[in-house]
Amino acid sequence: MNINIFDLLLAPTLIFLAWQMLRARDLLVSIVLFIIFGVLVSLAWVQLQAPDIALVEAVIGSALTGALFLGCLGHMESHRKKIVIEKIKISKGSKVYDCFLSVLVISMGSILSWSVLTLPKNVLGLTDKIQSALAKSGVENPVTAVILNFRGYDTLLEMGVLFLVVVSVYALHAIEPVSIKIQPRQASRVLIAFLHILTPLMILVAFYLLLVGGHAPGGAFQAGAMLAGVGILMLVGGVAFSFNVERWVLRFIYVIGFGSFLLIGLGVMGGERNFLEYPEYLSKKLIFLIEFLATISISFILVTLFAGCSGFLNYGKSNSGTVRGVSA
Amino acid sequence: MSTAILYSITGIIIFTVGLRGLVIYTHFLRKVLAINVMGTGIFMFLIALANRNSNGMPDPIPHAMVLTGIVVAVSATAFILALVVRLHAATGHTSFEAIHNDDRGAKL
Amino acid sequence: MSVNDYISVFFIGVGVMFFIAGILGVLRFPDIYSRLHALTKADNLGLGFIILGLALGIGEISMALKLLFIWVVVIISSATSCYLIARAALRMGIVPWRKL
Numbered sequence: 001m002n003i004n005i006f007d008l009l010l011a012p013t014l015i016f017l018a019w020q021m022l023r024a025r026d027l028l029v030s031i032v033l034f035i036i037f038g039v040l041v042s043l044a045w046v047q048l049q050a051p052d053i054a055l056v057e058a059v060i061g062s063a064l065t066g067a068l069f070l071g072c073l074g075h076m077e078s079h080r081k082k083i084v085i086e087k088i089k090i091s092k093g094s095k096v097y098d099c100f101l102s103v104l105v106i107s108m109g110s111i112l113s114w115s116v117l118t119l120p121k122n123v124l125g126l127t128d129k130i131q132s133a134l135a136k137s138g139v140e141n142p143v144t145a146v147i148l149n150f151r152g153y154d155t156l157l158e159m160g161v162l163f164l165v166v167v168s169v170y171a172l173h174a175i176e177p178v179s180i181k182i183q184p185r186q187a188s189r190v191l192i193a194f195l196h197i198l199t200p201l202m203i204l205v206a207f208y209l210l211l212v213g214g215h216a217p218g219g220a221f222q223a224g225a226m227l228a229g230v231g232i233l234m235l236v237g238g239v240a241f242s243f244n245v246e247r248w249v250l251r252f253i254y255v256i257g258f259g260s261f262l263l264i265g266l267g268v269m270g271g272e273r274n275f276l277e278y279p280e281y282l283s284k285k286l287i288f289l290i291e292f293l294a295t296i297s298i299s300f301i302l303v304t305l306f307a308g309c310s311g312f313l314n315y316g317k318s319n320s321g322t323v324r325g326v327s328a
Numbered sequence: 329m330s331t332a333i334l335y336s337i338t339g340i341i342i343f344t345v346g347l348r349g350l351v352i353y354t355h356f357l358r359k360v361l362a363i364n365v366m367g368t369g370i371f372m373f374l375i376a377l378a379n380r381n382s383n384g385m386p387d388p389i390p391h392a393m394v395l396t397g398i399v400v401a402v403s404a405t406a407f408i409l410a411l412v413v414r415l416h417a418a419t420g421h422t423s424f425e426a427i428h429n430d431d432r433g434a435k436l
Numbered sequence: 437m438s439v440n441d442y443i444s445v446f447f448i449g450v451g452v453m454f455f456i457a458g459i460l461g462v463l464r465f466p467d468i469y470s471r472l473h474a475l476t477k478a479d480n481l482g483l484g485f486i487i488l489g490l491a492l493g494i495g496e497i498s499m500a501l502k503l504l505f506i507w508v509v510v511i512i513s514s515a516t517s518c519y520l521i522a523r524a525a526l527r528m529g530i531v532p533w534r535k536l
Contacts, residue, residue, distance in 0.1 A: 003331050011338040018342045018365050022349035027357055034361055041368055048335055048375050049386045053394055061398050065364060065405055072409040073357060076416050101351055109344040116336045116377075123380050125387035146392035158396045165403040169410045188523060194516040201509065221399055305406035309413060 007047055014040055031069045038062025051217040052143045055209070059225040064302060067232055071310025078311070138283030140215035147219065148287045152276040156265060159258040159294060166254055166301045169308035191237045202230045210295055214284070220291040224298025231303035235312055250300070257297025261290050335376035343369030354423040356412045360405060367401045440492060447489030454482030467533035468525050476518040480511050 045054035213219030346365030461474020491500035
């Protein structure tokens with residue numbers, strides 16, 4: 001694979017954006033640059049023949065993470081009583097320290113780069129093995145096969161991480177998983193009309209991504225993040241969208257992705273088969289079932305995480321909020 | 329020089345930029361941004377190295393690992409941000425140094 | 437390259453010109469409202485031309501429809517976000533620029 005002019009332009013742009021993002025004076029500018037950085041990185045994934053990752057990066061790495069940051073910044077600014085001028089750098093302050101650090105970091109980068117240049121040029125890795133085993137996996141997209149079949153335990157633990165994070169966010173706010181506060185603020189009518197058009201489309205696209213995941217780029221995480229995008233837009237727009245379902249329903253939705261994966265993994269055990277080793281004739285159906293339930297779980301969990309960062313979760317009403325006796 | 333080498337070195341540089349930012353800047357949000365930048369650098373390194381072979385088929389294992397990594401990164405970011413929001417609500421500060429200075433002031 | 441390819445490249449080139457005009461507008465216009473105007477209007481048209489060029493270049497009806505779908509969604513969302521940004525700016529008290 002030869003290098004083209006597009007790569008030569010994209011790579012320095014990425015480095016420049018990363019640099020500018022971190023040193024921008026205004027945090028809002030930093031976050032906007034982070035979102036742009038994410039979009040350009042997903043272009044880099046396309047150049048590196050990784051369309052699956054490009055999708056995930058665009059939806060999760062750029063849009064969703066950006067929304068988390070923006071929500072957090074907005075929430076913190078709205079709670080700030082006096083305007084504190086944020087100093088960009090404090091640290092130890094001295095130029096010597098900064099220079100020393102830069103030298104360390106640059107030398108580390110050089111050593112790593114040198115090690116890349118001395119690597120063998122042409123390595124197949126496990127490509128051939130995966131191609132030969134692909135027929136048995138139940139799906140045609142090699143990345144989906146690795147994620148949900150060959151290395152299913154990775155993804156199982158990943159679902160576990162998501163579940164743990166949502167539990168800890170609730171624990172952090174010291175509330176029961178029932179109360180996401182929907183402020184019926186005066187949402188703009190344009191935004192509401194926009195949501196009326198966009199919501200069905202995004203749900204459609206999400207399920208399309210889920211369905212094509214078997215043979216083309218797409219899958220549970222892309223689809224789940226897409227649905228979460230709908231949820232976040234509704235939350236921000238103040239559209240009548242209620243999390244006030246029965247407590248057990250919400251808990252059930254949070255746990256279903258991880259739980260069903262675990263149960264299916266255990267269920268296929270027995271005889272010769274190990275944990276998560278699906279029988280060949282069932283693998284296609286099982287993978288789809290896992291992906292479907294995971295999509296639902298992921299979307300609700302991601303919306304909750306956004307709510308937790310941006311003040312949509314009720315907290316500070318009862319016993320929390322004055323942890324150190326300092327009024328915020 | 330091939331695309332794989334170009335992007336793996338780019339990944340390394342992005343990682344080092346993020347690492348420097350993580351150490352130097354004190355505002356929590358900036359630190360979290362720096363951690364995300366470091367993560368992106370590592371992902372780029374992995375994906376670029378997965379692309380080294382000559383038959384045009386990249387290795388799907390690093391791809392799956394990076395996919396998992398991105399989701400775990402967003403979970404961790406969400407958790408840190410929730411912590412930051414709570415810390416800010418409790419202390420009114422957005423950096424460890426400010427909290428630390430506050431503590432010293434209280435002791436004196 | 438066939439005639440079709442030349443037409444496709446021509447349309448993509450026209451689209452890129454519109455993007456460049458939009459970016460110039462963002463860089464040179466005096467206030468947020470006129471910048472938004474330059475950005476959304478020029479970019480939507482530019483994207484339309486690029487998508488037209490790509491659809492002609494691919495020449496498959498299903499792909500062309502997908503590209504058209506993308507264009508429609510981008511137009512709707514850019515109109516909405518432009519409106520929301522302008523409204524937020526007005527609420528913050530930013531006065532529209534006038535030539536003195």
